[in-house]
Amino acid sequence: QIQLVQSGGEMKKPGASVKVSCKASGYNFHSYGINWVRQAPGQGLEWMGWITVSTGDTYYAQNFQGRFTMTTDTSTSTAYMELTSLTSNDTAVYYCARDADFDSWGQGTLVTVSS
Amino acid sequence: QSVLTQPPSVSGAPGQNVTISCTGSSSNIGAGYDVHWYQQFPGTAPKLLMFGNTKRSSGVPERFSGSKSGTSASLAITGLQTEDEADYYCRAYDNSLSGSLFGGGTKVTVL
Numbered sequence: 001q002i003q004l005v006q007s008g009g010e011m012k013k014p015g016a017s018v019k020v021s022c023k024a025s026g027y028n029f030h031s032y033g034i035n036w037v038r039q040a041p042g043q044g045l046e047w048m049g050w051i052t053v054s055t056g057d058t059y060y061a062q063n064f065q066g067r068f069t070m071t072t073d074t075s076t077s078t079a080y081m082e083l084t085s086l087t088s089n090d091t092a093v094y095y096c097a098r099d100a101d102f103d104s105w106g107q108g109t110l111v112t113v114s115s
Numbered sequence: 116q117s118v119l120t121q122p123p124s125v126s127g128a129p130g131q132n133v134t135i136s137c138t139g140s141s142s143n144i145g146a147g148y149d150v151h152w153y154q155q156f157p158g159t160a161p162k163l164l165m166f167g168n169t170k171r172s173s174g175v176p177e178r179f180s181g182s183k184s185g186t187s188a189s190l191a192i193t194g195l196q197t198e199d200e201a202d203y204y205c206r207a208y209d210n211s212l213s214g215s216l217f218g219g220g221t222k223v224t225v226l
Contacts, residue, residue: 101163107160
């Protein structure tokens with residue numbers, strides 16, 4: 001079955017960077033894109049960006065352009081997101097989700113930013 | 116400003132029917148882009164409920180249905196059950212943002 005398994009929670013200080021991984025299995029990783037979505041505590045879902053795995057093309061939400069990077073490693077079927085210059089406002093659960101329909105989701109990775 | 120507007124909450128007794136609206140604009144729903152719906156239980160990842168406006172994802176009960184008209188879409192639950200108590204989000208592509216846009220979410224409470 002299709003699975004997206006994300007890396008574990010992270011605790012970071014303001015100004016630091018965080019990198020979250022999303023390992024895919026159960027389907028041809030190369031054939032589908034990956035979205036990244038975040039959810040602040042008690043808040044709704046916020047789309048961050050999309051990467052087309054086959055070409056490496058990326059599309060970033062305007063709110064994150066400049067400090068957010070998405071990459072993939074097709075040899076391990078893993079997608080990565082990196083967010084830099086963290087502030088307390090970046091404290092959230094970060095999810096990866098497959099393809100244009102967001103039809104499968106990772107379990108989420110809690111990133112806590114605190115001094 | 117691009118936004119998808121959902122009511123913060125809806126409620127109903129078991130067996131009743133409820134509807135969640137998702138109101139957009141000419142840059143998203145009104146531009147013809149499909150609307151998708153996600154169900155999220157506390158502490159868990161969202162799950163795809165409906166895609167392509169009206170299609171149920173695999174395993175989703177028939178009591179869930181979707182519709183779209185003009186700049187709005189709706190998710191209906193016919194015969195509400197206690198296990199339907201969750202948060203629901205609509206999503207559509209927005210061409211002014213060049214990306215996906217989520218509604219603010221609606222909490223469904225079963226009385």
